[in-house]
Amino acid sequence: MARRVLIVDDEPGIRTVLAAYLEADGFEVVQADTGAEALRRVLDAAEAIELVLLDVGLPDLNGIEVLTTIRAKSSVYVILVTARAEEVDKLVGLSVGADDYVTKPFSPREVVARVNTVLRRARQEPPSAEPAELVLRFDGLSIDPQRREVLVAATPVELSALDFDLLWALANSPGRVYSRAQLLEKVWGYDFYGDDRVVDVHIRSLRAALGDDATRPGIIGTVRGVGYKFLPRTQEA
Template identity: 50%
Template sequence: MSEGLVAAPSQRALVVDDEVELARLVGDYLSREGFAVDVAHDGEHALRLARAAAPDVVVLDVMMPGIDGMEVCRQLRTFTDAYVIMLTARAEEVDKIVGLSVGADDYLTKPFSPRELVARVKAMLRRPRASQAGAKHAPPVRRFGELTIDPEAREVTVADRRVELTRLEFDLLEALSARPRMAFSRRQLIEQVWAKGWGGDEHVVDVHIAHLRRKLKDAPSAPRYVMTVRGVGYRMGPG
């Protein structure tokens, strides 16, 4: 582990926390699991390292002096699809919702077990990237009214307007649209989009669905594309 760059990693983690000892502890656990680990103690340094090192996962504290974790996460999402796990010392639900709405994939409330953190990181990274899927035939473009989904290009348009989605938002939409008549439970979506054995809060699905609907201009009270199935979860609207 270092506070600079580590050469030739197979999987790289960036740990960002102004609590020096906690950052070192988390970094040590990840290092023992075979990760190349970079450490930053403020947001500006974290963004520089993320641009230079291209981490696979970022462990990011919410409360930091200067650029806080929320803003770091927003900026990360402009240039990387790295998984982001946010750490917060506050357990209020609003903090979790806000954190996930800026593009975080998961959160942990302090104090937490470093072993649990490592387990969540490994579970997320077990899910293959879209580029690694290796499908023999390109899936067809899918259309739901004015919504068009191109799974191969990972492009989404509504009424010919390009919609910019995060990796997770697209993966949720892709999973739902692949089987439009199926009502998915939150757990089914987590296992398909996050990873089997992922141990986080299933509420994460609702947060990302809400963000997806907002970008698609899909009103929750009268959705055209992503429907709520009461007591179950979600499905796609009529094709």
């Protein structure tokens, strides 16, 4: 059964082109040109929407308002589309819960690749082992991939699917320095088309969610000119 993607954009030409590329890749596509219509379709269980391509600049509700409402009621995957590259920093900083970001103008092939990457991440299953053995525990921090749950000082922290995967990738090798390119390959996938600035943006989002001060980090360290590393040591058994 084809996976269903909702394209939300007030420009018919953009919807038509994206729909053609997604359908050629095996997706079923539905469309909306307003935020209100997008919410109706996403929140209708019968629509069975798996991923939303959501333009930020809609004529009625803006994309942030739409996504905020979606996140309060649904865990559907959302890729935000914005007309300004510099706006990505602002969007991620709002922690509105998008799973990825695309900036206009874009290649339709890039968008299809992003959709596939987000949905492939969603399909990944944890390694086959006892759940207790999978949980990573550090001083004041635990990461459970089975439940996709992060606790800071025993308090649950909400992370987007992508931010969780980024934290998991770093935490599996404490002290190891990952370049941005390595993190793009490991977390976003080989077919990621964006530039490596998106890694910096998500690191900032992750630090904010974890309460980690970038000027005096205790969880994610920056190695200038190279990339990032996970700082805490695993708790002794």
